[in-house]
Amino acid sequence: EVQLVESGGGLVQPGRSMKLSCAASGFTFNNYDMAWVCQAPKKGLEWVATISYDGSSTYYRDSVKGRFTISRDNAKSTLYLQMDSLRSEDTATYYCARQGILDLFFDYWGQGVMVTVSS
């Protein structure tokens, strides 16, 4: 059974950093691209970033480029999102999602982790 379990969320002050993790199991992690998708309270879904199966390529939405870094450790089957210079508008639930290398949709999602940026 495919499982994606996020961790690392919580309350953080504006301008500070936070690192999210996503532990994957039930599939061959290094055969899939992975992504982060966020959802602000009472709002819709927003794609944040994608990393290729081998970590060689990364893609970001414009609003996080230069502040967020997506990475992965294939030996640990874990996906990360390093979030720096956090802003109040980054407050959201962050979902880890599996994406096929050629199948550019999100077929499995984690339960999500809440990040609140506030002083």
Added chain:
Amino acid sequence: NIVLTQSPATLSVTPGESVSLSCRASQSISTSIHWYQQKSNESPRLLIKYASQSISGIPSRFSGSGSGTDFTLSINRVESEDFSIYYCQQSYSSLYTFGAGTKLELK
């Protein structure tokens, strides 16, 4: 960025009705559109891939159609468990975008 416009924002129906939800892209995206369902306080679930391709485990009452800029998610005879929010997502551009969602609610 490719903008996806979903309509209507809210659709009020009674169980047993059949409905169509629209997703329009700001430019032609072939069939690079995917549909998700999100129930209250749950993670999204993939319903349809590449405009019309079915997903294993998804009830057959869900179907998709369209190409270019206009796409439709159809639900044949809505059931009570279908009341949730539906999102479309494009993968034509590597900068993926989602529509704002259509809320399907009980009339």
